Each structure stands twice: as structure tokens, then as C-alpha cells.
Amino acid sequence: MSNSEYIEKIYIKNLLFISKYLRKFKPFVFYGTLLGITRENGFIKNDDDIDFLVDIKSKDQLLRKIKKLNKFKINEKIKSKYFLQLIYKENKLKFYTDFYFYTKKKNFIIDKHNWLSFIKSKAHHLH
Numbered sequence: 001m002s003n004s005e006y007i008e009k010i011y012i013k014n015l016l017f018i019s020k021y022l023r024k025f026k027p028f029v030f031y032g033t034l035l036g037i038t039r040e041n042g043f044i045k046n047d048d049d050i051d052f053l054v055d056i057k058s059k060d061q062l063l064r065k066i067k068k069l070n071k072f073k074i075n076e077k078i079k080s081k082y083f084l085q086l087i088y089k090e091n092k093l094k095f096y097t098d099f100y101f102y103t104k105k106k107n108f109i110i111d112k113h114n115w116l117s118f119i120k121s122k123a124h125h126l127h
Contacts, residue, residue: 008043010095014088015050018097021069025062027052030100030111049085049096053111056082056101072097082111 001009019027029037031051036044054062066072066086075085075096086097102111 004045007093007095010088010090010093011043011050014095014097018050018052018086022054022062022065025054025058025065027054027099029053031098049098051098051100053100053102056103059084059101062099 015029015033029051030053032044032047032049033051036042036047063074063084066074066084072086072088075087078085082101084099084101086099088095088097100111104110
């Protein structure tokens, strides 16, 4: 098995585990993860994380549940109101899972963190 096949295998394992473990919070894949699944039937080459969107109303409960996991650690250095990153280590490699917490407004959702990270700029929020 090549290194890239091994990495993809771990990401798939983590994606399935987290999706099942956090099912009650209705996380859904987004950003590069969604693009990879849709376009590549897997992960985009060199994508370095799994991306989930979750309703911000579930954030506190989700955090409590995640803290019960021993194999995933929260990256406290970049945690914010609208973003959370988990780190999973295996064979000296790090695997990342990103959670973007969205808010709701009428008939759409808003991702304030998004990949640009301009949280305070409404012009950069994804709707």
C-alpha cells in the first residue's frame, strides 16, 4: 500500500467513525471533503483534512461528546466560536478533522468562519 493510499484509508476510517459517532448532531461534509466525494469518489489528492458543517446550536453537546474520545484531541490553538479542529495521530502522522459551526437565518445557513477565516467580515460569510 502506498503512503497516499494509507493516508486516504485513515481519512475514510475517521470520516465514517465521526459521522456515525456524532450522527445525532447531523454533521454533513463540506468544502474539500464534499468536492472530493462528489468529483473524485474519494478524497482530493493532497487534501489534508475532513470538513464538516454542524449547527452551532449543537456545539456544546458535540464538544462534550468529542472530549470522551481518547484518540482525537482538540487543537486548542485554533479553536474559535465557529471552528473546531480535531487531531488524530497514527504512525507519526497527523490527521485533521475540521468542524465549521453554522448559524441559521430564514431559509439558509451562514458559515461565518469559512476557509478565509474572516469571521467579523459579513462580506466573507458563506450563505
